[in-house]
Amino acid sequence: QLMLQESGPGLVKPSETLSLTCTVSGASISSTTYYWGWIRQSPGKGLEWIGAFYYSGNTYYNPSLKSRVTISVDASKNHFSLKLSSVNAADTAVYYCARHGLSTYVRSHFDYWGQGTLVTVSS
């Protein structure tokens, strides 16, 4: 059974960097043929795709967030991470990690989701 679990600080100060980790169990990130990504949900902007990576090296980001986002992977720990820099109140949201459901395609629906973690940006 594939499971994803987000972890990280629930409170980040304005202008600092938000850092989250998604730990995957039930599958190996490095040996599957799927993209793995991040999505966030806020009352103001609804569901918003942040970006995704493929273990072989391809990474894609939402154009509106691209200048502030980095997604990286640690295959030895079977987890991947999100960094969002220069945060402000508009970045307050529930952050989800998810698997893109179509093998080898980033242009895909999402078939497995983590439970989500609330990150609040506030001083």
Added chain:
Amino acid sequence: DIVMTQSPDSLAVSLGERATINCKSSQSVLYSATNKNYLAWYQQKPGQPPKLLIYWASTRESGVPDRFSGSGSGTDFTLTISSLQAEDVAVYYCQQYYSNPPDLTFGGGTKVEIK
């Protein structure tokens, strides 16, 4: 980017009755080379992540009850719950995955309640 617009924002339906949710994309999400519509539907209950119901506009995800169905093509899509059950109370979202380069976008959601 492709803007997804859902209607209505909310609806109340009696148990056993049909619920219909609409989703309109600002440009076609039908890819001519594959003749597939790059559109998915999700159900989200309070405190839970979205759950995939439908992809390719009309393909039901494994384990999803057959009272859920998706239809439409191009820019206009519909999610139908043929006979509403109490456990179907949730917010429903559409999502397009057509954009290239990738910019996956969601609709604003439709809240379904019991009348």
